[in-house]
Amino acid sequence: MGICFLLLIVGVCWAQYNPNTQPGRTSIVHLFEWRWADIALECERYLGPNGFGGVQISPPNENVIVADPWQPWWERYQPISYKLCTRSGNETEFRDMVTRCNDVGVHIYVDAVINHMCGANAGAGNHATCGSYFNAKIEDFPAVPYSDWDFNDHKCKSRSGDIESYHDVSQVRDCRLSSLLDLALEKDYVRSKVAEYMNHLIDIGVAGFRIDAAKHMWPGDIKAFLDKLKDLNTQWFSAGTKPFIYQEVIDLGGEPIKGSDYFGNGRVTEFKYGAKLGTVIRKWNGEKMAYLKNWGEGWGFVPTDRALVFVDNHDNQRGHGAGGASILTFWDARLYKMAVGFMLAHPYGFTRVMSSFRWPRNFVNGRVSLFCLKGRLVVNNQKEQSRARESVHSISICEAICLPHDGSSRGKLVVPPGFALPVVSLHFQQAAVNSTFSITGRQ
Numbered sequence: 001m002g003i004c005f006l007l008l009i010v011g012v013c014w015a016q017y018n019p020n021t022q023p024g025r026t027s028i029v030h031l032f033e034w035r036w037a038d039i040a041l042e043c044e045r046y047l048g049p050n051g052f053g054g055v056q057i058s059p060p061n062e063n064v065i066v067a068d069p070w071q072p073w074w075e076r077y078q079p080i081s082y083k084l085c086t087r088s089g090n091e092t093e094f095r096d097m098v099t100r101c102n103d104v105g106v107h108i109y110v111d112a113v114i115n116h117m118c119g120a121n122a123g124a125g126n127h128a129t130c131g132s133y134f135n136a137k138i139e140d141f142p143a144v145p146y147s148d149w150d151f152n153d154h155k156c157k158s159r160s161g162d163i164e165s166y167h168d169v170s171q172v173r174d175c176r177l178s179s180l181l182d183l184a185l186e187k188d189y190v191r192s193k194v195a196e197y198m199n200h201l202i203d204i205g206v207a208g209f210r211i212d213a214a215k216h217m218w219p220g221d222i223k224a225f226l227d228k229l230k231d232l233n234t235q236w237f238s239a240g241t242k243p244f245i246y247q248e249v250i251d252l253g254g255e256p257i258k259g260s261d262y263f264g265n266g267r268v269t270e271f272k273y274g275a276k277l278g279t280v281i282r283k284w285n286g287e288k289m290a291y292l293k294n295w296g297e298g299w300g301f302v303p304t305d306r307a308l309v310f311v312d313n314h315d316n317q318r319g320h321g322a323g324g325a326s327i328l329t330f331w332d333a334r335l336y337k338m339a340v341g342f343m344l345a346h347p348y349g350f351t352r353v354m355s356s357f358r359w360p361r362n363f364v365n366g367r368v369s370l371f372c373l374k375g376r377l378v379v380n381n382q383k384e385q386s387r388a389r390e391s392v393h394s395i396s397i398c399e400a401i402c403l404p405h406d407g408s409s410r411g412k413l414v415v416p417p418g419f420a421l422p423v424v425s426l427h428f429q430q431a432a433v434n435s436t437f438s439i440t441g442r443q
Helices: 002-017 036-047 073-077 091-103 169-174 188-204 219-226 271-281 289-294 330-345
Strands: 027-031 054-057 107-112 116-119 180-182 208-211 244-247 267-269 307-309 350-355 370-373 376-379 411-414 424-431 434-441
Touching: 002 244, 027 036, 036 054, 036 091, 091 107, 091 188, 107 188, 188 219, 271 289, 271 307, 271 330, 330 350
Parallel strands: 027 054, 027 350, 054 107, 107 208, 208 244, 244 267, 267 307, 307 350
Antiparallel strands: 116 180, 370 376, 411 424, 424 434
16 A cells, blocks of 8 residues: 555656657647647648647747837747737637647647746837736736736846846846846745646646746746646546646756756756757767767756757747757758757657748748748748648768658668667658658657
């Protein structure tokens, strides 16, 4: 009896690390800035049939509308309320997407922005995606509601009120990140409003959450609101299933805040993964693919069962965030395919593929618009649905060479002698200007 009880406790304690994907599905894809209606179609037409486990979506809650530059992608990370209406769609469309994706075995993971509200200079009015009134200057957000009592101004010790030193733990967690109004998550009221929002999403059927800016919250505060979360919806998940949690913690070394500080709450984003892999595949600093035999924890990464890994993300592919110049993106098409293929074949961590869109490197406009590129009609932020194949490649990671395949629909990951990896078959499809990855075997 005692042993059974112990096993039960261990299972509950480990639940937040489980991505809740269906058996055999071990990767998710970030459909950055996609509309809910398009994600639903993508789940049914492509992701479900091709073995993807889930989709990370852009933040679904109401955000400020930024006018200069006009509606940039980053306005999605400046909440006004927890109402479900953004340029990706309204709550009805969100519910439809979650249902349709779950029904084909593809689960939804929400990018949860709960560390802060909008920027201090966002003004006052109803220039928000649901039309809710707010006044950033006096920290009034009646659609939640939050007031100035619910923010960390009294705790921040920096002169400006913003983070001025990443070597000061209290500043990083109690001051404003880039002037974003920092919520007082030590207060039970704020924790309850955050949990209320997340529980609403759980009721709809989401499978888990990426906790944005987790590094800027105290681990104990995160635990406090996670403890208030419900089990997942039993329409699609077994009774007692906990939401999958992965936290954005940028830890490249050299700072007092570590990814390991957050292990008690769930997995963490391992930013060293993409930075190091980019260095190796680019052959910088004398690095070689042969050195990847102990890839993972042997390279100083977090334990495999605590890692969410990726080649690039929506931040660092735009030249900021973390990782620096070594980060591979679709601009480095041949090397990027190699990196993603290697990641999907290697057993370390839980993997996330990036699906973004092509833009001039200084482009920030987030509006959905039609334009013509290389003779093909595409939609900004959305991949063309035609699925026309332009090329299929197989990959050699032996000497960083991408070898053309014989034209069949599948490729093989070729590795150096003695370099052990699970057997995997990869299919690279370039639709419009994006690359998508259909995976069979281990993903």
